[in-house]
Amino acid sequence: MSLTAYNNVPVPSFMYGTAWKKEATTQLVQSAVNAGFTAIDTANQLIHYQEALAGDALLALAQQGIARDRLFLQTKFTPTNGQDHRTPYDASADLTTQVIQSFDSSLAHLHTDYLDSYVLHGPYQQQGLGVADREVWAAIEGLYRSGRTKMIGISNVTAEQLTQLCVEATVKPMVVQNRCYAARGWDKEVREACRAHGIIYQGFSLLTANQGIFAEPAIRAIAQRLGAGLAQVVFRFAMQIGMLPLTGTTNPQHMKEDLQAEQLILTDEDMQVIETIGM
């Protein structure tokens, strides 16, 4: 299964996230691809990700016969406010140079000459977009126009920021990646803005951000009726409502279970129950 954004590039319907895997990143990326994931999310940000170790996994997978073009690789430009002293660019350089240096470093880490998706990790300010966001987005648009990335996107945005970006940008984002809280209607406002602009919404921390819903009898009853796990019900709900979920599991059995969520079918009533469950 795949999704498409407004520029018609196919994106796998489930993504494996590599945050917080530390030294286990190489092994876990290999396990995830061997379990059936074809999309990998990382970031050039050593505080939370080991992009180079994800790259080591890609080398091992290539030796195993899994070629680069069978995988969808997504990584991020993380501004200085999300980095420690180990910035993958000259932090004193202008922002356009920072983006280009970070991008080149990501390509080197991932042993590739193109990305499938390149994402701005987050705007510089919590509300609205400022001069820095505009400069960084223009640099990311330049990478897209050069053909070195097939899609571009933004993460950790409000609906207002996304709408503003879509109005101001020369190239609108094709993906948005946000933490998805059930208590906010599963980020309903941002999902609706994505739908209006033909943008793929990627939801992360679907499980970790919503621990409270797992005690709810209504979702437990749905899982029981389907003979499925609670995580599977949440991932299937995400897919069926039109988003692309990320999973951050470190357990090979959970990798398989998460992928099997795609086979479940939730009724309209199930969907309504889950859509409003934490509100």
Ligand SMILES: NC(=O)c1ccc[n+]([C@@H]2O[C@H](COP(=O)([O-])OP(=O)(O)OC[C@H]3O[C@@H](n4cnc5c(N)ncnc54)[C@H](OP(=O)(O)O)[C@@H]3O)[C@@H](O)[C@H]2O)c1
């Ligand atoms: N853009 C951003 O700012 C940003 C921020 C955070 C995350 N992300 C991305 O989103 C990815 C996922 O985030 P996340 O790790 O918070 O996601 P998550 O999938 O909600 O959380 C992972 C947790 O869920 C558990 N889990 C997964 N599948 C399970 C299953 N079938 N049964 C039971 N437990 C299960 C895992 O435990 P086990 O390990 O035991 O399976 C782990 O504790 C990250 O790796 C990263 O790529 C992006």
